[in-house]
Amino acid sequence: MSFNRRSTGEDSGPDLISDLPDSIIEIILTKLPIRDAVKTSILSTKWRYKWATIIELKIDEKCFPHWLHDERKLVKFITRLLLLHQGPIHKFQIANLYLDCYPEIDQWLLVLSRNDIKELVLQLALEPAIEWYQIPSCLFNCKKLTHLELNYCCLNPPLNFKGFKCLKSLILSEVYISAKAIEILVSSCPLLESLSLIEIDFLVLRIRAPNLKCLYLRSELCDICLEDTPLLIEASIDMNGEIYNFENDVKMLSFNFIESLNRLPTLESLIGHSCFTKYLSLGNFARTRPTTYNLKIIELGDVSFVDLEEIRVVLRLITNSPNLEQLYISRIFMETDVDAPDFDLKKECTSECTLKHLEIVELEFINGIWNEIQFIKFLLGNSPVLKSMTIMNSLNGADKRKMFIELKKVRWASARAAINIIHLC
Numbered sequence: 001m002s003f004n005r006r007s008t009g010e011d012s013g014p015d016l017i018s019d020l021p022d023s024i025i026e027i028i029l030t031k032l033p034i035r036d037a038v039k040t041s042i043l044s045t046k047w048r049y050k051w052a053t054i055i056e057l058k059i060d061e062k063c064f065p066h067w068l069h070d071e072r073k074l075v076k077f078i079t080r081l082l083l084l085h086q087g088p089i090h091k092f093q094i095a096n097l098y099l100d101c102y103p104e105i106d107q108w109l110l111v112l113s114r115n116d117i118k119e120l121v122l123q124l125a126l127e128p129a130i131e132w133y134q135i136p137s138c139l140f141n142c143k144k145l146t147h148l149e150l151n152y153c154c155l156n157p158p159l160n161f162k163g164f165k166c167l168k169s170l171i172l173s174e175v176y177i178s179a180k181a182i183e184i185l186v187s188s189c190p191l192l193e194s195l196s197l198i199e200i201d202f203l204v205l206r207i208r209a210p211n212l213k214c215l216y217l218r219s220e221l222c223d224i225c226l227e228d229t230p231l232l233i234e235a236s237i238d239m240n241g242e243i244y245n246f247e248n249d250v251k252m253l254s255f256n257f258i259e260s261l262n263r264l265p266t267l268e269s270l271i272g273h274s275c276f277t278k279y280l281s282l283g284n285f286a287r288t289r290p291t292t293y294n295l296k297i298i299e300l301g302d303v304s305f306v307d308l309e310e311i312r313v314v315l316r317l318i319t320n321s322p323n324l325e326q327l328y329i330s331r332i333f334m335e336t337d338v339d340a341p342d343f344d345l346k347k348e349c350t351s352e353c354t355l356k357h358l359e360i361v362e363l364e365f366i367n368g369i370w371n372e373i374q375f376i377k378f379l380l381g382n383s384p385v386l387k388s389m390t391i392m393n394s395l396n397g398a399d400k401r402k403m404f405i406e407l408k409k410v411r412w413a414s415a416r417a418a419i420n421i422i423h424l425c
Helices: 022-031 034-042 071-084 102-113 137-141 179-187 256-261 276-282 308-319 370-381 397-408
Strands: 056-060 091-097 119-124 147-154 169-176 194-198 204-208 214-218 223-228 234-238 269-273 297-303 326-331 360-366 388-393 418-423
Touching: 034 056, 071 102, 102 137, 169 179, 179 204, 223 256, 269 276, 276 297, 276 308, 297 308, 308 370, 360 370, 370 388, 370 397
Parallel strands: 056 091, 091 119, 119 147, 147 169, 169 194, 194 214, 204 223, 214 234, 234 269, 269 297, 297 326, 326 360, 360 388, 388 418
Antiparallel strands: none
């Protein structure tokens, strides 16, 4: 690919392409793959240098299908693209490209740090044997950053780092960074609204972000302490099974998230997977002082209906969320149900408990054991505006009929509720 700047000559007829307004040309160039945008330089004199003023540059495998295995050509193109670019670059994205040309990437980031970069996405696809990319210090000079997304790299803020004062969204996926560095980075971004940490191992993570609204964590961690997040609306937490490593030594867990949960007045959506209900049960969440939550959506994964404490956790969350509208629960797949103790719902929940706003329920990997059926009957009998309940199960015909018979024994609170049964192979 060459950057051709030669004149194309003059046409005898009207030049409709050149007569397009600059704003329309800019939109067209932004929608094109970057390699095709550069090729528009041959269209006319007016278009010759337009590609060089694009403020958004996205570079991915779709742009260079023939160069994916020729890193030299790809690197050369990106380098020339940045060196010949004119004016600010507000968004720069490298998506899922195999690049280990770290000196060149350093050079790209240096150019971007001097061009008012606002959104930076650096998604590197690395071979297992390749050393991760060390983010250079020039990145921390990007004062106008509003969105930052990094993966497969090492991130270590310098001692004199004063923070990204404009940053609103931060996504770190498989990034080598210490818990202390995360705390410093997050707390020094006063406008941060969305934080995603994926496959980053911590034992304890503390977050101070007064404007944070969305939190997504999928890592091997054991505790989260939200010390200053009064505006949090959505929280999604996946502990990746790490809690089981400490189940026999509860003293190693501090259960800060349980206390944090009681200090989140605006939280509307709570998603917890992989040991989340186990974590809450080990911290005696169901036996703590009752708190009313503002939750409208609850999604819980890997719930054990054999573990009575986990069932109590689920009930505690549901019955203390008067605004709950949607409930999604999946139980541990292929869980052993032998000798599972029966759960007495009448003893745990008063007859006055009503889920006044619950409309949608989805239950996955249901095996038809007593505790599951009692839980479903509780939902049907206490949800007056329920519209649909979806039960995904692996039951055979006889067990499915048995479950239906049990569900018919309870008086449904909602006359318009519909149950959808989906068989999982």
